[in-house]
Amino acid sequence: MRESDLKYFSEILKTRVLQIKKNIESSAKDYDEINSYEIRDEGDYALVSADSLIDVSITKQQKKELEEIDYALSKIKDGTYGTCEMCEELIGMQRLKVKPHAKYCIVCREIIEKQQKKG
Template sequence: MHQDKLESFKKVLLAKKDAILEHNAQHQSNVEQMRNTKGDEADYATMSVENTLEGSIFQKHHQELEYIEVALEKIENGVYGVCEMCGEPIAHGRLKAKPYAKYCIVCREIVEKDLKDKV
């Protein structure tokens, strides 16, 4: 992959990382603010539902951050954009849609099928 494309993907990955970290920091601030707020049972119920939803989002973000870090390491090591299963290049369109993709589309389908079969 050309250096200019690698730099472009690196910028996208770093922007995604920054956005997730900003969201998580805002979430932490909101949680602290809720803890310091006095309210009635309805307020606490609302806070509980919001906290559960935010916790789920936080968990998804944590996983996405791990994928982003791996992709950034791959850029540094010169192996970004190569499928971890078959070793073939991952299509540019797939990387644009999911810049931290580990697999080409064919191998991704195999992985998803294997996961479904195990469940």
Template sequence: MSININHFKEILLMRKAELEKILYNISNEINDISKCDIKDDGDFAAASMDSGRDYQIYLNQKKELAEIEEALKRIEEGTYGICEMCDEPIQEERLKIKPYAKYCIICREIIEKEGK
């Protein structure tokens, strides 16, 4: 099986640009909230909750961005689509769902069972 690397590279680059925009916007929102002079306890609690939720989203998006950057590096190195655990090709269907996948489905299940 031969996968179309350029197709996946394009998908990864589009998602990377999307995430960078999201991260920029969230970062600005968090900064705006931290600059507010909130005197009401209820407003402060709501702003803190929003800020905490935004920060968690920020961390999740940042993690996905790092995984995408790693996948793009693997494309440049010629190792994209190869499982990092068993060195077998990652199924194209898996890459369609998660184009930055490092592991084939079997190895991913092993990792999840071992709690890594």
């Protein structure tokens, strides 16, 4: 991959990191607010905990994405970015533009997804 392309994707990934960190912070704030509400009866409580469960799973997902992005940034540094980890072919610009932290090319991604569905 060209130097200018690497720079392009590294900028995208870094921007995404900032965005996710902001999201996590704001959902942490919401969570504090929920916890400070006065809960009047069981019905309220059920509602509040369902909401906060959704928040927790979104936060978890975003933390996972952060890890993947960190990993992609380290691959930019060591020069392996943009190469599929399974077949070692180039992942392709189109796919990287959609998912800059992709580890696999579209073909391998599909194989992995099929395997996961089978369990």
